[in-house]
Amino acid sequence: MLEFTNKREVTSADQLSPHQAEQLRACGNAYDGSDLSAEELLAPGEDGESVLNFVELWDVVDDDVVVYEAWFYQKDSGAIFEAGTTTIVAEIIQSSLECDDEDLKKELGKAMVQAELLDPADSEYERYRDLLEQEA
Helix, strand or coil: CEEEEEEEECCCHHHCCHHHHHHHHHHHHHHHCCCCCHHHHHCCCCCCCCCCCCCEEEEEEECCEEEEEEEEECCCEEEEEECCCCCEEEEEECCEEECCCHHHHHHHHHHHHHCCCCCCCCCCHHHHHHHHHHHC
16 A cells, blocks of 8 residues: 655755656646746745745655655645656646546545545545545
8 A cells, every 4th residue: 555654845956866856847847837947946036935835745655665756835736756757647736636547546545645635625535535444
């Protein structure tokens, strides 16, 4: 079963490895089409806020092996990547999990519910919660 672990709040590009900086760049592109570097996405603007605010990075593990890296930002958005790559496998759009692979979506959804990362208002929240309870 997938599990979200190792939450890091990201406030500076100095915290990131090169592939994480590229993942953050892909997040910005997916969010609003901007092609900005990690430094530009995290730099405070005139209003004191960065382009991407409230940035968190999580590891998603399966049997203690990191298989995905999950980025959350702007309180209701995010992207989940294959670990070590810039390949997006799922997105969080307006607090809802979006994924073309139904099996992966189900596994990510259960793990997000368990980690309290999925908004209870999500239309599939109860389904993921029920699946978790059945497995317990």
